[in-house]
Amino acid sequence: MNGLSNATVGQLGQQGPGYDRAALRAGVLHFGVGNFFRAHQAAYLDRLMNMGLAQDFAIIGAGVMPGDEVMRQTLAAQDYLYTLVEQSAGQSQARVLGPIIDHIAPGDTRRLIATMTDPAIRIVALTITEGGYFIDATTGHFDPAHPAIAADGRDPDNPATVFGLIVAGLKARRAAGHAPFTVMCCDNIPHNGAVTREAVTETARLSDPALAGWIAEAVAFPNAMVDRITPATSDRERRLVREEFGIPDAAPVFCEDFTQWVLEDNFPAGRPPLEQAGVEFVSDVTPWEMMKIRILNGGHAVIAYPAGLMDIHFVHEAMENPLVRGFLEKVERDEIIPAVPPVPGTDLGAYFARVAERCANPKIGDTVRRLCLDGSNRQPKFIIPTIADRLARGLPVTGLALESALWCRYCAGVSDSGTEIAANDPNWDRLTQVAQAARQDPSAWLAMSDIYGATGRDPVFAAAFADWLERLWRDGTSATLAAYLGH
Template identity: 80%
Template sequence: MDRLSNQTLDRIAQPVPGYDRHGLRAGIVHFGVGNFFRAHQAAYLDRLMNMGLADDFAIIGAGVMSGDARMRETLAAQDYLYTLVEQSAESSDARVLGPIVDYIAPGDHLRIIATLADPAIRIVALTITEGGYFIDAATGHFDPTHPAIAADAQNPAVPQTVFGLIVAGLAARRAAGHAPFTVMCCDNIPHNGNVTREAVVGTARLSNPGLADWIAAHVAFPNAMVDRITPATSDRERQMVREDFGINDEAPVFCEDFIQWVLEDNFPAGRPPLERAGVEFVEDVTPWELMKIRILNGGHAVIAYPAGLLDIHFVHEAMQDAQVRAFLEKIEADEIIPAVPPVPGTDLHAYFAKVAERCANPKIGDTVRRLCLDGSNRQPKFIVPTIAHRLERGLSVEGLALESALWCRYCEGHSDSGTVIAPNDPNWDLLTGRAQAAKTDPSAWLGMAEIYGATGTDPRLAQPFARWLAMLWDKGTRATLDAYLKG
């Protein structure tokens, strides 16, 4: 079977791009060409292009991390085409997407900056994960003292970070008299546009305060809420694409059939007509953002750590476990959903029911380990703010304290069966040491100011956390969940 490419499209029985890819013109540079981006933003663009729209908003990928090189090589070998497989519980549908037209390799800083300086580029988008924004968890703001940012401040012409590259691109546009591009964050971070603005302006200010003022005054950073469950690709998915759909694709993306994008309409340099593809434009994305981050992303954390400790592999298997599912349902109903402000036109309980249905989809093959990944960056964004919200109002955090204790217990590095948990966080060694110390001194965990801030010292969290953690060590996850569920 020939490799997926422009030359083999006419031999594929599944839907392929109905537009002339040779006629596409780049209008977007995207940092972070991973599975989520290819299943979400790129899928919307492909939908528009198949309508005969947005042919001047094709995507150029840009690599920054060394790991981006492999994705770039894989996609380049198949003309930047890839297969998207959307899966409901009942069916799987595949189609080939083609909105990506180029991908600049990591390390080619001069070409990235030159591309950013091109006035044809009107949007620079990011999916660089929650941990990529140099946020100081203790303050909740951009940390300009981070070594990577400090290095870019010393060498602004040869930046190594995404934000240094964006600043250099904006500097080149300003010098040439070109209007700035819009910076569009698509990561799961509260007020992600504001966070990105702070990182870009903060990086610029270290080396060029005048440029920083210009960026703050002239560059748009719309906030967005994005949603689609998109697991990692393995040999399993590559084999399924070959056997089930007859496509030899080394970089397929599998995802659920649900998709959502709520976006603030702030694009002075122009944008594709994304509303034609199903994007919802609103004045303020905050209500949707809080709903998604607290109910869905927070819910993922609630599922993840008990399932990880119980050696459950797939997320849908966790949802089939009566205790894990009941834990999720109780903590959502009692503590998380009441902490979410009203969302226009949305029933929050119905939204959660849809979340539970999505997590139970057996076709996705999403793993518990993926949900457990990077807790040191995710907990401060998805769980701790809900704890703080409830404490400020004098409300119980019993269930959220147990979720925190389960995360701590997971980070000790062994499941209940004694199976070793492979490192699953950029700060794994630190977390493991803290988790081990917390067996006798729970404050060793909650005292991580970079995770919990002042919330960790509040006795209304510390006391139930200590109690649940002791029970987890003494009686195990099953008995602890049972005690919580029985009230």
Template identity: 85%
Template sequence: MDRLSNQTLAQLDQPGPGYDRAALRPGILHFGVGNFFRAHQAAYLDRLMNMGLAQDFAIIGAGVMPGDVRMRDTLAAQDYLYTLVEQSADRSDARVLGPIVDYIAPGDHGRIIATLADPAIRIVALTITEGGYFIDAATGHFDRAHPAIAADAANPEAPQTVFGLIVAGLKARRAAGHPPFTVMCCDNIPHNGKVTCEAVAETARLSDPELAGWIAANVAFPNAMVDRITPATSDRERRMVREDFGIPDEAPVFCEDFIQWVLEDNFPAGRPPLEKAGVEFVADVTPWELMKIRILNGGHAVIAYPAGLLDIHFVHEAMADAQVRAFLEKIEADEIIPAVPPVPGTDLQAYFAKVAERCANPKIGDTVRRLCLDGSNRQPKFIVPTVAHRLQAGLPVEGLALESALWCRYCAGVTDSGAEIAPNDPNWDSLLPRAQAARHDPAAWLGMAEIYGATGRDPRFAEPFARWLAMLWDKGTRATLDAYLKG
């Protein structure tokens, strides 16, 4: 067997789709067919389909970015099948999933709009990363002036962005008398449904204010909290899935065995019975969202930058480092967990203990570099709001100031050992000189209003930030962590 396909499924020793893929009917169009989506939302759909349910909610992928071409071509060559390998500390289980039935290539915007206009599509889902929503960090709102959005406003019949395409699809449905689809964001953004609603409605408003009003009044944008650690796929994973499981898959996905999806039940056009696959439907997802974003995503940042500066490669290796783990545990206990409101039916200490266990899982192979990625988009969402929350309450932020100083030090582009840090942020070219200048002028870093807003000017944060940053440069990461841990 040289390739995974419909024809070779019967030759596999591992389980595959227990349903007739030829009988599936599309009901979801998904933007951003990456590893997380395939390990999370698509995995839930596959569970349902194996129960004989949701046969009319198969997935059509849609690519927008040039980088989507490779994923689309790879999956198309495999009949859109792929292997999911779920890993706990003591075992790995592989199965082949088949809920994706098509994938529209980037650039084929006419076909994307036609598919969005099809009344069979009842859900449009997104995993386009935190940086894909054109959020102005200084205001916290959609950036209507962004060049890509302005271009779509000038040419709404031939849009290039996800939001321009969604607007065009909704416009076509309304003109044909079809009800609107539900837009379901599954990215790690606070109030992600609300954020997506603003992006879609404001994109429409630039060219058709009346359509924007119709969207705001008639289209559902449920908020969601999603969670599953899913590393990038490399030749290592492709080799493992072939050698360990006998599956010749060019696009396998490796992930942890933990999975969670908390979702507001707002789907006027209908939805799959996801609760039968383990999805938790709630009236307001906010408590779960804050818990995950602050404890897990914020915790990832706490692990990432000291480990990056110490040349630690894997996340589980960082968790095995006594200083890094103690830093995570102290900052979570002292500053992060106290800033999380109560979550119904959830013990926050137990939740964090599970987070630590997940990060320490040696099977995942998650990299420190992945956790360090894109800090300019992640810090304003995962760290700075917790800082602002504590400052507003008159509480200290020593640990969070050190986390931010570690991020700044990392962006200076060299580890404690002198090894070069390759660019690891979409804004690396501007972050690098700022981080280097901050060695002698911390305000050069804290002055980034798009990251810190007013928080960067608050002396209760700026003073410990400057103090920790100076220590990082003068004494190194180990000595600085030791000083923090000793109080």
């Protein structure tokens, strides 16, 4: 095989799609065709299509970032087919998926708006990362004054952001007399549907308050909890899929065998029968999203920064380190899990045990660096709210203060061995400067109000943070973790 394509996929036998892709019709426009989307939402649709369902909910991709164009070109070269490799500790299974049928080039605004105007498009979905929502950490709300959003407000007919584009699509749809599409956020943000609603309506309000009011009343923004560990693709994954499965794929996706999607059933324009593919529909997703964001995503942060400072490359290797694993288990059981409200039908202790098992899966090849990525956007969503909740209840935050100190120490830009840590955050230069200043004045780190808000001014948290940061610089990560664990 020269490469994966419609012409060659038939040679894969049972590994290829079991449906006629030529008969598919678009029903979903998706912003952010990255690995997680392709391992999660697209995989659910592929499962339905293999059952003979959802043939009119094929996906058209879209994006606004340079990386979106790279992905578009890569997928277009192989007719938007790609390989999904699901891995448990004991085995790996590969199949070629085909629910994506097109991808609009970034900057092709006219075509993108025209596509969203088409009544066949009933869902516009997003996976644009946690940092893509223009949230002001001080207020916890969307920031309409952000320069990119303000620019869309001044020129709404030529938007450059995802939210400006969605507003333009809804405006054109209303003008054409078509019912609005549902906007479905699939990013790891608490109340992600509500966050997206605010972003879209407030972007619209800058140029058309009446349109903003219509969006608030007429457009559905269901909340969702999504979960699947999905590492980045490198040459390693491209080589493995070629050598182990005989598939010449330039854009394979490797992921764990676990997947979860809890979704509020609010789709006035219609939706695929996702419940037949394993999606759990609920009236209020809040308990599930808080469980996942605090226990899993918060747990990732607890693993990430000590492992990064100890020069550990893979997440499963970090889980093999008794200090890192002990740190995770103690912080989770002492501080994080007690701050998670009950979840219907779920044992939180068992859920965490499954999280730990997933992180320890050696087949995934997930990297510590990926977990360390973008802390300035992730900490305010995954860690700091738990700290704030515990402080409000008068409960200790010893372990979470250590996690924050580890993040600060990591952002200083050098590991315990003296190895340079390459830039790993959109705000890396600022973080590095502040982290280095915090070595002498820990309060400098907590003074970043756009990240810590009022929590950084709490004297109990500030004292614990300062103590741990001093220990990390003086004694190193291993000795500090040992002290926390009482070794």
